[in-house]
Amino acid sequence: MKKKFRTFTVVVFGVFILMSWGCATVVKGPNEKIGISSSPIGANVTVNGMTYTTPVIVELPRKKSHIVVFEKEGYESASGTLQSEMSAWWAWNFIFGYGAILGIPIDIATGSSKNLTPDNVHVTMQRNIELSARK
Template sequence: MGYIKFIQKVVLILLMGLNCVSCATVINGTTQRIPVSSDPIGACVYVDGNPVGCTPTQVELKRKYDHLITLSKDGYEDETIRVEPVLSAAVAGNILAGGFIGWGVDAINGSQYRLIPETVHVKMRPGSVPYCRSASVRAPYMQ
């Protein structure tokens, strides 16, 4: 009798642990941090058209959506990388544990996804015309 109760407790603990692990919202959250770097360093970084800093940096992106990361540096061509959501293994964990409620929550808030690529590194290509997005350049006034 004692052996059966022990097995029941072990199974219950394993199932409870599996159920907790399967919820991507708790484990992963709804955002993902993506490291962004460039060669050379110091490129301006734009996420979905909004300036967020210069390389090297990290950006916090919502897992649910596609994002465009653009790097810009004077004397170099702009480079744009698409970051896309793909289903993570947490979906299988939810389904195996019978956590359809957890899966529904993860589907709604996007935490069932992971973003790829998980890191962005761009080797900037020299451009023919210097360009700076962050400031407008005026030619000197000449008479």
């Protein structure tokens, strides 16, 4: 009888632990893939100190906003911001009821409770008139 009770206790505890993980952390994860492109293509784009060439898909942490800077010779620099905004996914912790105690803090700590907006960035770069006139 004691062995059955112990097994039952372990199973219940294990299920509780598994169900306590943040819903958004499990479903979405802490990072998001963002498509970045420009017209013309081939611009250098810098995000978080890393430089890429457009078009590119980068994986960025959802937890914070990011500044995206575009540069290409003969064109004016351009920049934009990817905003980190609260997602509705964390609310599933309440809907299912089991995850509110641990799920919400986990989702918030990992950044999984957020989305980056917009999910794709496209910039049409303008020719640098002064540079074109000098040539």
